[in-house]
Amino acid sequence: MRNEVRGPAPEADGAFHERSNSGVRRRDGDGRVPAITTTDVQMLSRTEKLxxxxxxxxxxxxxxxxxxxxxxxxxxxxxxxxxxxxxxxxxxxxxxxxxKMSVGGRSSVLDQEALEWIALTLQGSARAHGFESDAWTNARLRGLIEQRYGVRFSRVYIWQIATKLGLGHLLSKSRR
Incomplete structure (x- = not known):
């Protein structure tokens, strides 16, 4: 009979990892999920890990x-x-x-630095960017990206960016 380990266990890097429907997020020893790093963003190019x-x-x-x-x-x-x-x-x-289904679309015009900025922005308060509440919406993020980078993306692509960064859950659902 095998021994089963229940609950989080430290990985080789000494950090705990949280498994969820949206992928794996590293946890530090205090149980907090650290900010997304450059390495995290680079790993997003692996299709099967998206x-x-x-x-x-x-x-x-x-x-x-x-x-x-x-x-x-x-x-x-x-x-x-x-x-x-x-x-x-x-x-x-x-x-x-x-x-084998395609994830679709062409490569983003946003570079590594832009993706890091978006990740940090989403992890902060929308109020810090002049909005009336702390909540992030697709329209708010889309407007900030357009203002900062001069490119306007569709509502769907904004959601895809946030999801690829593991932060799609921070965008409020639309109430159409």
Whole structure:
């Protein structure tokens, strides 16, 4: 019989790691999640490690395990339409087909420094940038990026940037 370790255990680097639907975040000995580093941002170029791909694969596994479309959508914060598309892909070609799905789009015009600025900005207060509350919204972040870098991105791409940085959860949901 194997010994099972329950709870967080330190990794080789001495830090604790938190596993979540959006990837792995390093924790220090005090249990705090440190700020995103340059190395963290560089690692985002690995497609299979992208939070969106990890979440897609988690959805596929949940569907194979018998979870309903509604349950997967709610648990992973995905639309029902997206989960149904994943379900059709898994039925047609299994998890391998789901993993091969493109993350889409061309490379970002934002460089490493810009991504680091966005990560630090999202980890701070929106109030520090002149907004009336601390909450970050897609529109607020999009406006700041346009103001600072002179490029306007779509609402979807702003969400993708935040998600790739592991910070999508900090953007308030739209109430359309």
């Amino acid at each position: 939070p969106s791909v990890v979440r897609r694969m988690t959805a596929g596994q949940m569907l194979l395990d018998g979870a309903s479309v509604d349950a997967v959508a709610e648990r992973l914060h995905l639309s029902n339409q997206t989960v149904r598309r994943y379900q059709a892909t898994v039925k047609a070609g299994g998890l391998a087909a789901l993993q």
